[in-house]
Amino acid sequence: MKLSRRTFLKSSGVATAGLAVATAVPEKFLLWAEEAGLIKATYVPTFCEICFWKCGAIAKVLNGRVVKLDGNPVHGNSRGKLCARGNGGIGLLYDKDRLKSPLINVGKRGEGKYRKASWDEALGLVAEKMKGIKQQHGPEAMALFTHGAPTDHFLPLLSAYGTQNVGMPSFAQCRGPRDVGYELTFGEGPGSPERVDMINSKVIVLIGSHLGENMHNSQVQDFTEGLGRGAKLIVVDPRFSIAAGKAQQWLPIRPASDLALLLAWINIIITEGMYDRPYLDQFAEGFSDLAQAVSHCTPQWAEQETDIPAAQIMETARMMGQNAPAVTIHPGRHATWYGDDVQRSRALAILTALLGSWGRSGGLFMATKGSLTKGESKPFPEPGKEPLNTGGYPFAGAEGVTQAIREATISGAPYPIKGWFVSGTNLLKALPDQKRTLEAINKLDLLVVVDVMPMDTAMMADVILPECSYLERYDALAIGKGKSLSVSLRQPVIKPLYESQPGWWIAKELANRLDLADYFPWTTYEEKIKAQCVTAGISYDDLKKLGSLTIPDTAAPYITPENQPVFKTASGKIELSSKELKEKGFDPVPVYVRHPQPPEGFFRLTYGRSAVHTFSRTTNNPALNELYKENEVWINAKKAQALGLKNGEYVLLINQDGAKSNRIRVKATQRIREDMVYMVHGWGSTPKELSRSSLKGADDQGLVTRYAVDPIAGSTGMRVNFVKLQKEA
Amino acid sequence: MPKYAMVIDQRRCVACMACVVACKNENDVPPEQYRTRVLEMVEGEFPQLRMELRSELCNHCDNPPCVYNCPTGASYKRKEDGIVLLRKNRCVGCKACVAACPYDARYINHEKGFADKCTFCEHRLKEGKEPACVATCIGKSRIFGDMDDPKSPVRIALQNSDATVLLEGAGTRPRVYYIKKFSKPE
Ligand code: SF4
Numbered sequence: 001m002k003l004s005r006r007t008f009l010k011s012s013g014v015a016t017a018g019l020a021v022a023t024a025v026p027e028k029f030l031l032w033a034e035e036a037g038l039i040k041a042t043y044v045p046t047f048c049e050i051c052f053w054k055c056g057a058i059a060k061v062l063n064g065r066v067v068k069l070d071g072n073p074v075h076g077n078s079r080g081k082l083c084a085r086g087n088g089g090i091g092l093l094y095d096k097d098r099l100k101s102p103l104i105n106v107g108k109r110g111e112g113k114y115r116k117a118s119w120d121e122a123l124g125l126v127a128e129k130m131k132g133i134k135q136q137h138g139p140e141a142m143a144l145f146t147h148g149a150p151t152d153h154f155l156p157l158l159s160a161y162g163t164q165n166v167g168m169p170s171f172a173q174c175r176g177p178r179d180v181g182y183e184l185t186f187g188e189g190p191g192s193p194e195r196v197d198m199i200n201s202k203v204i205v206l207i208g209s210h211l212g213e214n215m216h217n218s219q220v221q222d223f224t225e226g227l228g229r230g231a232k233l234i235v236v237d238p239r240f241s242i243a244a245g246k247a248q249q250w251l252p253i254r255p256a257s258d259l260a261l262l263l264a265w266i267n268i269i270i271t272e273g274m275y276d277r278p279y280l281d282q283f284a285e286g287f288s289d290l291a292q293a294v295s296h297c298t299p300q301w302a303e304q305e306t307d308i309p310a311a312q313i314m315e316t317a318r319m320m321g322q323n324a325p326a327v328t329i330h331p332g333r334h335a336t337w338y339g340d341d342v343q344r345s346r347a348l349a350i351l352t353a354l355l356g357s358w359g360r361s362g363g364l365f366m367a368t369k370g371s372l373t374k375g376e377s378k379p380f381p382e383p384g385k386e387p388l389n390t391g392g393y394p395f396a397g398a399e400g401v402t403q404a405i406r407e408a409t410i411s412g413a414p415y416p417i418k419g420w421f422v423s424g425t426n427l428l429k430a431l432p433d434q435k436r437t438l439e440a441i442n443k444l445d446l447l448v449v450v451d452v453m454p455m456d457t458a459m460m461a462d463v464i465l466p467e468c469s470y471l472e473r474y475d476a477l478a479i480g481k482g483k484s485l486s487v488s489l490r491q492p493v494i495k496p497l498y499e500s501q502p503g504w505w506i507a508k509e510l511a512n513r514l515d516l517a518d519y520f521p522w523t524t525y526e527e528k529i530k531a532q533c534v535t536a537g538i539s540y541d542d543l544k545k546l547g548s549l550t551i552p553d554t555a556a557p558y559i560t561p562e563n564q565p566v567f568k569t570a571s572g573k574i575e576l577s578s579k580e581l582k583e584k585g586f587d588p589v590p591v592y593v594r595h596p597q598p599p600e601g602f603f604r605l606t607y608g609r610s611a612v613h614t615f616s617r618t619t620n621n622p623a624l625n626e627l628y629k630e631n632e633v634w635i636n637a638k639k640a641q642a643l644g645l646k647n648g649e650y651v652l653l654i655n656q657d658g659a660k661s662n663r664i665r666v667k668a669t670q671r672i673r674e675d676m677v678y679m680v681h682g683w684g685s686t687p688k689e690l691s692r693s694s695l696k697g698a699d700d701q702g703l704v705t706r707y708a709v710d711p712i713a714g715s716t717g718m719r720v721n722f723v724k725l726q727k728e729a
Numbered sequence: 730m731p732k733y734a735m736v737i738d739q740r741r742c743v744a745c746m747a748c749v750v751a752c753k754n755e756n757d758v759p760p761e762q763y764r765t766r767v768l769e770m771v772e773g774e775f776p777q778l779r780m781e782l783r784s785e786l787c788n789h790c791d792n793p794p795c796v797y798n799c800p801t802g803a804s805y806k807r808k809e810d811g812i813v814l815l816r817k818n819r820c821v822g823c824k825a826c827v828a829a830c831p832y833d834a835r836y837i838n839h840e841k842g843f844a845d846k847c848t849f850c851e852h853r854l855k856e857g858k859e860p861a862c863v864a865t866c867i868g869k870s871r872i873f874g875d876m877d878d879p880k881s882p883v884r885i886a887l888q889n890s891d892a893t894v895l896l897e898g899a900g901t902r903p904r905v906y907y908i909k910k911f912s913k914p915e
């Protein structure tokens with residue numbers, strides 16, 4: 001069918017009733033029809049879930065179809081703007097490859113043979129199996145792996161069921177060690193969004209944070225605004241990232257030596273007297289222990305370790321010292337690098353403290369004073385057996401050490417884990433050592449996956465429960481803790497497509513079938529949210545209309561005589577030298593230990609983000625796939641030449657244990673050191689149901705067969721693998 | 730009468746592609762076609778490197794070869810605001826404009842058959858909104874406004890900066906200005 005604009009207008013001109021016209025409008029003429037005044041757009045505020053920044057978005061709907069997403073101007077994380085991925089959310093909504101109905105596995109596990117099932121049958125089967133596991137092994141034999149919005153539905157479900165074996169990869173495979181490092185120093189983490197006041201900084205220091213490629217909307221807005229206002233930028237990154245391209249000082253550091261650089265900076269700040277003495281006198285303790293412990297960390301020593309000239313180490317330290325306290329030492333986010341990640345994060349926190357930047361304009365601002373009154377809910381049962389989710393690591397958080405649950409699943413010790421419930425995470429891509437994950441999955445009696453797309457882990461499940469996308473559902477209110485407290489609503493923009501259902505509905509229906517209905521004492525999620533609003537004293541109607549409300553008078557970002565900081569550490573002070581660590585037998589001040597470097601012929605494997613993708617979950621999104629269709633392996637141009645590798649040609653990556661990747665294109669570039677390669681995380685998904693991204697690019701996680709566990713937090717350092725490149729045969 | 734123009738502050742761009750996706754949704758641009766793009770260019774040798782991030786779109790030239798070369802009169806420069814536009818119903822898809830534009834700013838819309846390109850989102854301007862790419866620009870790198878209004882963001886952005894245009898020698902007199910080639914701020 002080929003309609004010109006003229007024929008379209010003529011044919012539509014016949015109809016008289018506006019609605020009749022509207023329904024006749026073919027999708028691709030919606031914008032024309034709007035222009036011609038035939039249909040009118042409606043706008044619905046909600047918030048994004050293409051990543052986890054939760055930006056306020058306003059959906060434009062024409063004739064029942066979402067045609068555009070814009071940033072919500074009153075939402076603090078978007079401020080009227082969405083990133084490429086947020087703009088591309090429509091691509092997820094209308095991806096023809098979405099999971100459309102419940103599926104039940106009829107083949108061997110992982111074979112991908114499914115039959116369609118009704119919700120009643122699928123939920124009945126899950127409930128029956130879960131009951132069986134509980135009867136035979138106790139409720140602890142079920143584990144939950146989860147991330148993002150679905151957690152608000154399935155964590156209560158599994159808690160009510162009676163298990164506390166919960167693992168969120170956001171801890172042990174991402175932010176965990178950073179948060180622990182800051183908690184040990186300041187008594188609290190840097191927050192998410194990180195409370196970085198870059199907009200007011202005079203100096204911004206990024207250590208491995210590739211802002212811009214790591215597209216956290218409001219944070220990147222603050223970053224460019226800070227630069228626009230004249231902040232100086234120091235970027236430590238072995239790769240010439242987008243951010244490095246904007247830096248006055250780029251430090252292409254030898255991978256795995258970051259802690260040496262940080263200790264040298266700390267030492268210079270101390271020996272040159274550039275630390276904030278009154279601030280430390282008032283708020284910190286352990287200064288002399290710190291000074292002593294780092295006294296040997298001279299710039300010359302660090303030069304040997306880091307490959308950064310001593311003079312540049314000196315100069316950058318002075319840049320910070322001279323501009324303190326308006327210096328943002330970015331805490332980073334994905335911090336699971338080398339297994340001493342809590343200590344590296346501690347060093348970042350200590351440097352922040354020395355410069356007096358915590359609680360100061362241009363540094364890290366303090367959390368909002370506000371909080372929301374939460375309603376009462378029925379208490380969950382006490383666990384009968386000790387939960388395994390901290391893996392025995394002394395400072396592991398409640399988010400859990402995922403791989404500890406995996407290992408228990410394989411060994412059956414200290415007690416059996418027989419079922420996994422997975423929502424909002426593609427475990428095969430999130431956890432290191434994929435083979436172990438598969439091994440664990442193969443031991444299960446039940447694997448249930450809730451997902452929107454047929455991702456790798458979903459396609460291993462016994463039962464797949466198709467969730468609708470964020471544009472088709474209610475989710476829990478988002479409580480934003482920026483400078484002020486804010487509350488945002490996710491509400492459906494259109495009705496769920498196909499037979500997909502919202503997470504809350506799936507959880508509630510399962511609860512009904514598990515005799516746990518008491519824990520979900522409401523009929524619709526909207527009803528639950530409305531009740532919450534009443535308890536919290538906010539107007540649901542306003543929230544629905546505006547999408548986000550900022551609670552007035554809840555900001556207290558900077559230290560003033562009236563606004564004194566509270567440090568929830570053991571001593572109630574900033575701990576430059578950590579008592580808690582010392583008690584547990586760890587170094588109270590971070591100590592640099594040299595990590596192995598790649599043997600001859602091998603390169604360290606590093607990975608990161610693309611601005612247009614969120615891990616594997618967006619790789620098949622048509623709007624985003626179009627911009628980046630497969631990942632590439634970055635290799636230094638000189639090295640590529642020596643290996644006879646040309647830009648764009650396919651290679652295989654083989655790691656030190658012989659693990660081989662899918663084929664991946666070479667990006668020979670000056671923008672990277674010679675001792676490493678780099679790739680965007682999340683590619684090489686295997687399900688054939690992903691028509692665009694199946695077997696496109698290589699999966700970094702398949703090459704992370706080794707990982708270095710942080711003894712403090714149990715997190716998995718994943719930049720400890722070495723690969724070589726082999727031409728595709 | 731406004732004289733619309735855009736300023737690209739290259740120092741503030743992070744190559745995040747928000748503009749590209751927003752433009753495609755706003756203007757229903759078919760797959761694999763673009764009204765705007767962002768180029769990432771690096772020169773030098775490790776570790777002495779310089780990066781240029783450059784947004785490109787139609788320059789709404791004051792001396793537009795695409796308009797002069799259009800045989801049907803479909804392409805025109807709108808008198809009241811200087812936006813270069815296309816009367817879709819007159820376009821026969823002959824590609825003369827595509828060939829004439831030195832900026833590679835045009836394409837033949839492969840779903841609809843006519844020539845297409847950036848319109849400065851004139852349909853949004855009518856509603857008092859900024860172009861879609863500007864509205865969503867994460868780095869506030871894309872700046873839009875009326876060159877005749879001394880208080881407009883474009884005029885403010887162009888104060889005290891050496892702005893350039895692309896292919897000045899082509900004589901097209903672009904209305905898209907670029908501030909600072911390399912992304913490192915001074
Ligand atoms: S940063 Fe982008 S993807 Fe993440 S929530 Fe915001 S708009 Fe969505």
Ligand code: SF4
Pocket residue numbers: 786787788789790793794795796813829830831832833834835846901
């Ligand atoms: S940039 Fe190209 S399409 Fe745009 S006005 Fe100039 S010549 Fe025409």
Ligand code: SF4
Pocket residue numbers: 741742743744745746747748749767784865866867868869870871
């Ligand atoms: S949205 Fe702005 S910052 Fe992002 S690529 Fe486009 S011009 Fe650059």
